Amino acid sequence: MIRSVQTFKSEHFFDDGFPLYVNRATETFHIPLHDHDFIEFAYVAEGGGFHHIDGEVREAAKGQLIFIPIGTSHVFRPASTNPDKQALIVYNCLFSPRLLEKLAGIASDPALLADLRLMQDGRLSSYTLRDADDAIGKLFLQLHREYSLPRQGTNDFLCALLLQLLVVALRARSDAPSPASRKFDRFDQLLAYMESHMAEPLTLSRLARVSLWSERHLQRLFLRHADQPFHLYLQSMRIRRSCELLRHTPLKIAAIAEEVGYKDIASFLSAFKNHAGQTPSAYRKAAGADRT
Template sequence: MRKSAVWLEKGELFFHNGLNIYVNRVNERFDLPEHEHDFIEICYVWSGSGFHYIGDETIRVSQGDLFFLPVGISHIFRPSSPEAKEPLMIVNCIFDEKIFRFLTSVLPAEYGLYRFLHLVSEPGRWLHMREKAGEFCRLFDSLHAEFENKRTGFETMLVGLLLQLLIGMERTLEQGNASAEDNADSDRTDRALLYIRDRLHEKPTLACVAKHAGIGERQLQRDLTARMGLSFTALLRKERIDRSRQLLTDPFLASLTVADIASRSGLPDLKRFHRIFKETTGLTPAQYRRHYAEQTTS
């Protein structure tokens, strides 16, 4: 019932001349409709206070709150009251998924933005965090100025600033400032999963993952089994194959060889990589890449 009343905003209303990034500053009002969109949005509370309604959740917000909203998330900001002394001002940076895919594949796997890639692959997930010392404010100020002034090379500057913003959010996530999960056990398991995914190119052990998550090895093993239905070893294997499938199907990484992808996924032994990949998918890595390319072009 509620979903049918949500208004869909389309990127084509904002993106012009081949630039699929749009930045604006807006005072939120009570007459603006709840909406979802076919683009990615990062919104920052510039001033004032109020509430952010996301799906079925209501979050009190004030200056310094930041949200990362993938495609299809319904939301709306509301001021704290119609007579609020200071307006609830939001700065929005919206961009299409192609730019996001590009920016999250610019760097080698060990430096990539894989928390965000994992996030957007899970329907209904979003992020909420707060800045510590105005770091997001400065970036949004620069983004807005570049977009409004449109000086020579502003398109490249916007892309560079957006990459800085994503990296800054990654750092905040790593410091444990992402929105709290339902309970402490879930939070520890999430930290363990993020740590594993960040270090697939290495050899993460149960001991080092447990230490990072702040939990004992046996408890972590139990938590992972309860959450994922897999042992630590089986989970590591699954994550590596998932990473390799992601890299094989990324159009911006078409120049990577299968050996490169195997190494980035933490399976540098090419023979073993081929065997595990085929056992999991029924195809060799090369066949999988070719099959995906044929599907997307047909």
């Protein structure tokens, strides 16, 4: 099924002839899949969810900067229909390619000028960056405040902030590791994601959506880098964590089972005994941490 794409036009966003617009929005399910005739930087300020872009579904996580060129279809979706659970809040900085001409007249760095030309000509593809030190988040906060409360020199100040954002984004992309090392980093990030979401259902399908790798490729990565299939790695990770909880906390065994992602206590007991060679109670007692 091919979904229709709505086009958002510049005239609905740019007022008084100044081709830049900034807002802070709580994403819902009401905004349609869309493209636009302007350039956009989006910054995930709070919460999490999903970003549908160019036919793919990617995780939207706090601290991400996403560059969205003209004509690229996309839409953000929160993780839940209930905004009280986890709202997805995104800053949007929209600007016309003609604003880049003004910025090019200020810039002098060859790499930045080349980047501006690629962006202006529509030859720069969408990309996502991680805001490691909150520098990008602070820039968006300044952009939003200045746009929302205009004062003398606001337009020039907004141009200066946008130019600063473009420089920061260029530096982050230039400092990115090689494709080979980036793949290892991404796999490490995926393992960290599994650790932090251990209590939730973790399937290859879910990890494929998060990592943007296919399920088959993920299976190969687990065999290559973890020396075991995905399901055995997941079980080992959960049992390893349950051993830590048995040694260092007074939590009941049923609570520990749920904490590490087992909804069925019988499945947990069976998996633990197969992995540790004894029951959770016996393990706790042998570790000297029997608190019952």
